[in-house]
Amino acid sequence: MNSSRLAAAASALILVAAGVAGCAPPEKEADGAVTSSGVKAGEATSAADFGGMDGLVAAAKEEGALNVxxxxxxxxNYGAIIKAFSEKYGIMVNSAQPDAASQDEINAANQQKGKSTAPDVFDLGQSVALANTAMFAPYRVEKFDEISDSFKDPDGKWVNDYGGFMSIGYDSSQVPDITSVDDLMKPEFRGRVALNGDPTQAGAAFSGVMMAALSQGGSPDDIAPGVEFFRKLNEAGNFLPVDPTPATIESGQTPVVIDWDYLNVVETKKLPSWKVYIPNNAVLAGYYFQAINADAPHPAAARLWQEFLFSDEGQNLYLRGGARPVRANSMVTAGTIDMEAYRVLPPVDGSSQFVSEAQNDAAKKYLEANWAKAIS
Incomplete structure (x- = not known):
């Protein structure tokens, strides 16, 4: 999402020989497979439409591929998640544009509609997700009822999968310790503060500006103080207009990065001097939105991917990457969470705030009208 995701290596292809096991493969029609219940795979709203998980697995294996x-x-931890899914089900995963932004996902789906290369699934920041729900197929995973109503569409058109808190990561060998957002205005931070992308297009950057707004007396209803903060940061020469990546962090090119805590925490394992700060007066929580492309070329594999992501295995894989799985509470209760990974999540001091759909829409409109001129 470069903007919305950290830039990574060029597009990768993970291939594991596909095979069909368990249930008999579904009948094929010109416009896609038909499930055992007579519902087309692209219209299935739960595993029950496939006759259960075994039927869904068989249908997905028959398709043989998944486009992410x-x-x-x-x-x-998406590298490990993709590998685990591919190896578990013997399905080829085509991973395109790993450095793309959330809006790029939607653009790709529109540009490649009807083609075998179109994305099957989306992983989106809130702004882009809520603006494009007409493109999503409703689907309720087996663990759907364990997810709070506030973290899902009631029909399963989108479901929050993992999240975290907006943070400031910094190289303590290059800059002083950070104890407040206001510290970023100091002369010691000249040309050093990077934001993960364009907030009009990328979820992480949007949340970074919102975090700044909270620290400056704003609220989820008022992102204007955050835009003003970045205007002043840019005017002071402290704003660094470079999209941060693991490479820019480890090379020292972006010594201060405003991004999700799970992305900044990953860097502490590679760069011993890298620290992570979550402002106690601006504790902004956020989750990413998982959805199925209504025009997915591999509709059964797309639905199996959802089942995997929301299973205990998938949720624990997110956790091992420093992200906070949406099913964490129920997994703690059930004793299925990876407690070792759960205990090392960064501490949070302060009341968490979330941005509602209405607040998100209003903030996005404000950013579209004011962001570019604020940092020009």
Whole structure:
């Protein structure tokens, strides 16, 4: 999502020999497979339409491939997640544009509609997701009822899969310790503060500006103070208009990065001097939106991918990447969460704030009208 995701290596292809096992493969029609219940795979709203998980697995294996987009290996452990899914089901995963932004995912789906290369699934920031729900297919995973109503569309057109808190990551060998957002205005931070993308297009950057707004007396209803903060930061010469990546962080090119805590935490394992700060007066929480492309070329594989992501295995893989799985509470209760990974999540001091759909829409409109001129 470069903007919305960390830039990563060029598009990768993970291939594991596909095979069909378990249930008999579904009948094929010119416009796609038909499930055992007579519902087309692209219209299935749960695994029950396939006769259960075994039927869904068989249908997905028959398709033999899954197209994902904008999933860098270093983002929320997606490298390991893709590998685990591919190996478990013997399905080829085509990973396109790992450095793309959320809006790029939507653009790709529109540009490639009807083609075998179109994205099957989306992983989107809130602004882009809520603006494009007409493109999503409703689907309720087996664990759907364990997910809070506030983190899902009631029909499953989108479901939050993982999240975290907006943070400031910094190289303590290059800049002083950060104890407030206001510290970023100091002369010691000249040309050093990077934001992960364009907030009019990328979820991480949008949330970074919102975090700044909260720290400056704004609220989820008022992002204007955040835009003003970045205007002043740019005027002071402290704003660095470079999209941060693992490479820019580790080379020292972007010594201060405003981004999700799980992305900044990953860097602490590679750069011992890298620290992560979550402002106690601006504790902004956010989740990414998982959805199925209504025109997915591999509709059964897309639905199996959802089942995997929301299973205990998939949720724990997010957790091992430093992200906070949406099913964490129920998994703690059930004793299925990876407690070792759960205990090392960054501490949060302060009341969490979320941005609602209405607040998101209003903030996005404000950014579209004011962001470019604020940092020009």
């Amino acid at each position: 987009i904008a999933l860098p290996p270093d983002w929320a």
